[in-house]
Amino acid sequence: MKGLQIQELTTKIRNIKLLDCVSLEVESGTIMALVGHNGAGKSTLMKTILGMLEKSSGKIIINEKVDQDESFIDFKELISYLPEEPLLLTELTVMQHFQLYGKSYQIEESELLTKVNRLLEGFELRDKLNEYPESLSKGMRQKVQTICALLPDVPILLIDEPFMGLDIYAIEYLETLIREKAQNGTTILLTTHQLDRVKNMAGHYVMLQHGKVLNEGSIEDFDTIKRRSDDDS
Numbered sequence: 001m002k003g004l005q006i007q008e009l010t011t012k013i014r015n016i017k018l019l020d021c022v023s024l025e026v027e028s029g030t031i032m033a034l035v036g037h038n039g040a041g042k043s044t045l046m047k048t049i050l051g052m053l054e055k056s057s058g059k060i061i062i063n064e065k066v067d068q069d070e071s072f073i074d075f076k077e078l079i080s081y082l083p084e085e086p087l088l089l090t091e092l093t094v095m096q097h098f099q100l101y102g103k104s105y106q107i108e109e110s111e112l113l114t115k116v117n118r119l120l121e122g123f124e125l126r127d128k129l130n131e132y133p134e135s136l137s138k139g140m141r142q143k144v145q146t147i148c149a150l151l152p153d154v155p156i157l158l159i160d161e162p163f164m165g166l167d168i169y170a171i172e173y174l175e176t177l178i179r180e181k182a183q184n185g186t187t188i189l190l191t192t193h194q195l196d197r198v199k200n201m202a203g204h205y206v207m208l209q210h211g212k213v214l215n216e217g218s219i220e221d222f223d224t225i226k227r228r229s230d231d232d233s
């Protein structure tokens with residue numbers, strides 16, 4: 001089954017096309033790497049899927065049935081998002097952030113606690129539970145945001161630059177968690193500038209350039225394609 005289908009998606013801001021007829025499909029329970037130079041349109045694609053940016057045309061469909069146009073609330077509930085920069089609220093403690101996510105995604109209290117405990121341990125954040133974001137380091141804030149995104153068990157996980165600001169232990173732990181999510185059936189789209197890091201995780205890649213799909217394929221073929229396009233330029 002297709003976990004995520006993007007069909008001829010165009011997104012414009014002030015009449016400039018940031019995404020130009022982008023189509024891609026991600027098989028359910030697999031990881032797709034979205035690559036491309038700075039400004040290629042990777043974050044714009046994620047924000048359009050989330051509805052943070054309005055599309056001008058095209059279709060976005062989850063699990064071959066939930067269409068963004070038809071039932072936006074139902075559609076949104078199926079997606080969890082890890083942004084490139086943490087978006088934490090200054091007035092909430094670390095634990096309160098987790099509780100907020102728990103409420104938004106209707107995670108049962110005891111299940112939430114089990115998940116939080118495991119992730120706090122793995123990300124070495126146990127002693128920060130009652131801290132506010134301002135007293136955390138940048139990497140710690142990123143870890144909190146990462147935990148928030150991993151708490152819901154939803155069909156789609158969008159991750160914008162997963163390893164930014166994380167230490168090597170956290171990176172390796174997050175790799176394991178992302179793989180685990182996919183094994184449990186979550187469809188994952190992640191942007192990265194570190195393709196080597198995701199080679200053992202992602203099955204396929206899509207490369208964007210100037211808001212269009214430049215090429216796509218199996219991740220093993222990526223080096224060959226990149227070498228060929230480098231030679232051509």
Ligand SMILES: Nc1ncnc2c1ncn2[C@@H]1O[C@H](COP(=O)(O)OP(=O)(O)OP(=O)(O)O)[C@@H](O)[C@H]1O
Pocket residue numbers: 013018036037038039040041042043044045
């Ligand atoms: N709110 C906005 N208003 C106008 N232009 C925007 C806006 N957001 C993004 N853009 C433009 O859209 C293009 C794509 O940006 P986007 O952030 O999607 O790139 P990206 O591939 O995620 O890049 P990076 O690798 O640097 O994160 C860029 O040219 C950028 O200047």
